[in-house]
Amino acid sequence: MTASNIVVDGLTKSFHVAERRAGALGATVGLFRRRRRTIEALKGISFRLADGELLGLIGPNGAGKSTTIKILCGILEPSAGHCEVGGLVPWRERIRHVARIGAVFGQRTQLWWDLPVIESFELLRDIYRVPQARYRTTMDALISMLDLQRLLDTPVRQLSLGQRMRCEIAAAMLHEPRVLFLDEPTIGLDAVAKLAVRDFVKTLNRERGVTVILTTHDMHDVEALAERVIVIGNGSILADGSLSALRRGALAERRLLVFFANDIAPTEIPGASVRRWEGRSAELSFDPRVTSAHGLIAHVTSRFDVEDVHLDEPPIEEVIARFYALHAIDA
Amino acid sequence: MNTALRPYQAVFRARFSLLMQYRAAALAGFGTQCWWGAIKIMVLAAFFRGAGATPMTLRQAIDYIWLAQALLTLLPWSVDPDVARMVRSGDVGYDRLRPLDTYGFWYARAVARRTATPLLRAIPMVLTAGLLLPLLGLSEWALSPPAGWNAALLFAVSLVLVVALAAAVSTLMEIITVAALSERGVNMIMGGVVIVFSGNLIPLPLLPDWLQPFLQLQPFAGLLDTPLRIYSGLFSGSDAVIALGRQALWVMVLAAIGRAAMARVMARLQAQGG
Numbered sequence: 001m002t003a004s005n006i007v008v009d010g011l012t013k014s015f016h017v018a019e020r021r022a023g024a025l026g027a028t029v030g031l032f033r034r035r036r037r038t039i040e041a042l043k044g045i046s047f048r049l050a051d052g053e054l055l056g057l058i059g060p061n062g063a064g065k066s067t068t069i070k071i072l073c074g075i076l077e078p079s080a081g082h083c084e085v086g087g088l089v090p091w092r093e094r095i096r097h098v099a100r101i102g103a104v105f106g107q108r109t110q111l112w113w114d115l116p117v118i119e120s121f122e123l124l125r126d127i128y129r130v131p132q133a134r135y136r137t138t139m140d141a142l143i144s145m146l147d148l149q150r151l152l153d154t155p156v157r158q159l160s161l162g163q164r165m166r167c168e169i170a171a172a173m174l175h176e177p178r179v180l181f182l183d184e185p186t187i188g189l190d191a192v193a194k195l196a197v198r199d200f201v202k203t204l205n206r207e208r209g210v211t212v213i214l215t216t217h218d219m220h221d222v223e224a225l226a227e228r229v230i231v232i233g234n235g236s237i238l239a240d241g242s243l244s245a246l247r248r249g250a251l252a253e254r255r256l257l258v259f260f261a262n263d264i265a266p267t268e269i270p271g272a273s274v275r276r277w278e279g280r281s282a283e284l285s286f287d288p289r290v291t292s293a294h295g296l297i298a299h300v301t302s303r304f305d306v307e308d309v310h311l312d313e314p315p316i317e318e319v320i321a322r323f324y325a326l327h328a329i330d331a
Numbered sequence: 332m333n334t335a336l337r338p339y340q341a342v343f344r345a346r347f348s349l350l351m352q353y354r355a356a357a358l359a360g361f362g363t364q365c366w367w368g369a370i371k372i373m374v375l376a377a378f379f380r381g382a383g384a385t386p387m388t389l390r391q392a393i394d395y396i397w398l399a400q401a402l403l404t405l406l407p408w409s410v411d412p413d414v415a416r417m418v419r420s421g422d423v424g425y426d427r428l429r430p431l432d433t434y435g436f437w438y439a440r441a442v443a444r445r446t447a448t449p450l451l452r453a454i455p456m457v458l459t460a461g462l463l464l465p466l467l468g469l470s471e472w473a474l475s476p477p478a479g480w481n482a483a484l485l486f487a488v489s490l491v492l493v494v495a496l497a498a499a500v501s502t503l504m505e506i507i508t509v510a511a512l513s514e515r516g517v518n519m520i521m522g523g524v525v526i527v528f529s530g531n532l533i534p535l536p537l538l539p540d541w542l543q544p545f546l547q548l549q550p551f552a553g554l555l556d557t558p559l560r561i562y563s564g565l566f567s568g569s570d571a572v573i574a575l576g577r578q579a580l581w582v583m584v585l586a587a588i589g590r591a592a593m594a595r596v597m598a599r600l601q602a603q604g605g
Contacts (some may be wrong), residue, residue, distance in 0.1 A: 075427045077598055099430035110425045114349060126341030127429050129334060 005179070005211055006049040006072070011081035012235075013042040013067050041067045043235040044081065051178075052209040054201075056226030056243075058216065060324060064235045065215040066105075069183050072213065073103050085179060099128065102172035106184035109164070110171055111156040117167050118152040121174060128175035135174065142170040145200055162193025169200060180204065182214045186221055198224045219316040231323065238327050247313070250323035255312045256284045256296060261305040272296055285314075338431050339439040346443035350451075357451035360404070364456060368400035372472060387536045390475060391563040395534045397474040398559050401456035404448040405493055406554055407501040408518075408525040411444055414505045415514035423509060427597065434590045437505055441498035478564030485571045489558035492578040496553050499585040500525075506589055510596045530556035536565060550585065553578035 016036050042064045049055055057065045070076040072083060074090035074097050083090065088097040104110075111120040125135045143149050146166040151159060159167065165185065172180065182201065186194045202225060204210040216222060222229055222243060229246060231239040239246055256272070259281050266277040271291035272284040286296055297309055372393055379389045387395070414437075417423045426433055457474065464473035477483040504521060508514045526532050528551035535546050535556040546552055557574045560566040566574050 070424065073428060075424045076600060094427070095430045095432070098428050101428075103428055105424070108420065108422045108425060110422075110428075112345065112349070114352075115345070119345065123341055123345045127338040127431060129337060129430075 005051040005053075005086055006047075006213075007082075007084045008045055008047050008068075008072070009082040011042050011045040011068070011071060011078050011083055012040070013064075013071065013076065013078045015039045015041055040235055042071075042078070042081075045232070045235075045237055046081075047230060047237065047240060049211065049213070052205070052211055053228060054205045054212045054214070054226050056214050056216065056222040056229045057232060058219070058222060058229060058320065059232035059238075061217075063232045065232055066183055068232070069103075069181050069213065069215060073101060073181055074098050099175065100177055101179045101181065102175070102177035103181040104165075104168050104172045104183065104185050106165070106182075106187040109156070109168065111164070111167060113157050114155060116153045116155050117148070117159070120156065120167075120171060121152075124171055124174050130175050134176075138174060138176055142173060145203065146170050146196070162189050162196070165189060165193060165197060166200075169197065173204070177210070179211045179213075182212065182216075184216055185214065186216060186218050194218070194221070201225055219320055223316055231320075233324065233327055239323070243316070246323065247316075247319050250326060251314055251319045252287060252289065253285045253314060254288050254293065255314065256286065256293070256300070257310040257312060258282045258284065258300055258304075258306055259308040259310075261307050264304055269296075269300065271299075338429075339435055342431075342436060342439040343443045346440050347447045350444060350447035353448070354451065357448070357455075360452055361455050364400045364403055364452065365459060368396055368456075368460070371396045371400075385537075386540075387534065387563070387565060391565060392534055392537070393472060394474055394563045395530070395536075395559045397456070397460040398562060399531050399534075399555055401453040401460070402449060402493070402555060402558075403531065404452050405445055405497050406525050406529055406531060407441075407445070407497045407504060408522045410504050410508050410514035410517055411441070411501065412514075414440075415508060418508050418512060418514070424600075427600075433597065434502065434586075434593050437502045437593075438498055438586070438589075441501040441505070442494060445494050445497040445501065477562050478567070482561055482564055482567065482571075485575065486558050486562045489561050489575055489578065492575060492582065493554055493558055495582045496550070496578055496585070499582050499589060500550070500554070503585055503589040503592065506592045506596055509600075510592075525551055525554065528552065529554040530559065534559070536560065547574075547577070550581040553581050 016038055018036055045064070045068060047055075057068065059065050067076065071078050072085060072090060074094040077091040085097060086100060088100075090097045110124075111117065112123065115123075121139065125132075130138070143152075146169065148166060148170060151163055151167060154163075156164065156167070169182075169185065180201075185201075186197055189197065198221060201212060201214070205212050205225075212225075214221065214225065227242060229239070229241065229243050230237055231246070239249065255275070261280075263279040264277075264282070266274060266282070268274075269284055272286040274282060275285050276283040284296070284300075286293075293311055297311075300306060300309070375392050375396065376389060379385060379392065385392075414423075417426075426436060429436060460474035461476075464470065477486055500521075504514075504517050507517050511517065528535075528546070528549055530552065535543075535552060538546060546556070553574075557566070557578055561571050561574065
């Protein structure tokens with residue numbers, strides 16, 4: 001394993017928010033005395049990331065994912081704590097740092113709204129001082145990987161969300177950053193566009209060794225991309241590991257779908273609980289640490305006339321929801 | 332191309348060419364500005380007829396008005412709507428992702444706005460007031476040529492300083508917009524202040540004598556009054572050079588304030604939404 005590329009140590013960030021009092025009287029009082037509330041967005045976040053890793057950062061809205069990304073990008077200064085990306089402290093050595101990273105915020109745009117896409121790219125080329133020859137090669141690669149050729153001369157405001165997101169990601173990669181931050185890159189995208197974005201990110205990471213930090217609410221993004229997941233809730237790290245470890249810890253159960261040859265009345269099955277039982281099909285859940293899958297299948301097939309069985313895990317959304325519930329976070 | 336400046340030139344070029352596309356808006360603005368110019372001149376003419384000794388001649392006042400109308404969009408009296416939108420949407424954070432000095436970045440963008448739009452407006456205005464009106468037999472009400480070759484040269488230098496000063500004021504207004512998260516307060520205050528203290532509403536020479544020292548020291552005179560006084564010969568020789576110096580000084584002071592303010596605002600930047 002290579003040396004840590006990203007080091008985050010005890011990062012905290014608190015915001016001060018002026019509170020409004022209700023009503024006209026409250027507003028008048030507010031002119032003279034402001035009540036300020038402190039919100040602790042991050043309460044000591046620490047992790048390390050090696051060169052070429054792909055990290056999924058998940059957590060409910062307001063958990064602190066975006067704040068973490070914004071600090072790592074050099075946009076925000078933390079209240080306390082330390083972090084380094086490739087040996088640079090983002091907010092202190094901002095200009096050198098941002099020249100080496102790329103970032104996409106799914107709900108924002110970095111393309112110039114009224115300009116054709118290609119002009120935004122050329123402007124970014126000049127802003128990042130990319131030499132023309134280098135720009136040509138990178139651009140050619142990005143155009144073919146993201147299928148951009150037809151979009152280049154279109155003004156950004158005429159692009160669909162999926163088309164725009166492909167252009168946004170290309171814009172973030174023009175200066176060939178070694179680290180890419182993606183904050184909800186698939187938000188609002190249709191299935192096809194999501195797949196295109198995932199494929200591209202996967203290729204960047206696996207084939208070109210780009211380090212990626214990704215936040216998302218779409219657990220399929222995480223399943224498809226991230227070997228490592230950090231769950232943030234209420235400003236703290238709740239879990240850091242693989243998705244399968246998270247699954248084991250939160251919701252280890254497995255599910256057995258059984259299809260009967262004819263209608264069977266619901267009944268008790270030892271070692272499993274019945275989630276659903278409707279005439280010719282039933283869904284049983286069991287804990288694989290207690291009941292073995294083959295034992296359960298043997299029991300069911302010997303007792304009933306079974307046409308088919310299907311072994312499944314709970315969907316990842318359910319696992320995460322259970323995880324939040326276990327940690328008492330409001331999702 | 333100088334590589335150190337390449338990004339800033341690129342920002343300027345992109346913004347400039349974008350703003351040059353707004354020709355319909357320029358045409359509409361041109362019509363309004365002609366109309367207002369004509370009304371202001373009629374009011375002033377009536378006022379001059381009844382007055383005894385005046386601090387400037389009617390001829391100089393007419394030139395002042397026409398040029399003020401031509402250079403209207405040079406005045407930083409409102410925040411760039413695109414910047415205001417970026418502040419509201421949070422896209423402004425992207426500007427911090429660029430490997431640029433953010434002040435220089437914004438300043439370059441402001442310079443583009445203070446050159447592209449005025450160019451579109453000033454040229455037809457000057458042609459109309461300076462060439463069309465005499466052709467129509469209205470020379471009495473037309474824009475006359477500068478007071479002399481010297482005046483013309485110093486006027487050109489002063490205009491360059493106007494752009495530099497207007498961009499510094501614009502950038503400062505944008506920084507305040509970021510701090511306040513809204514452009515409305517800035518626009519409300521600056522709209523009035525800039526129009527009055529630059530001399531756009533009433534030519535500054537016509538304001539009371541006891542106010543003149545203050546009017547010349549305040550920064551907004553350098554946005555309009557200074558080049559117009561040079562144009563019509565109200566400032567000449569050392570007076571003109573001192574006035575140019577005051578413009579340059581205000582550019583440096585406001586840029587320094589803007590830079591310091593930006594550092595503070597960016598350090599305290601709070602992103603909404605966690």
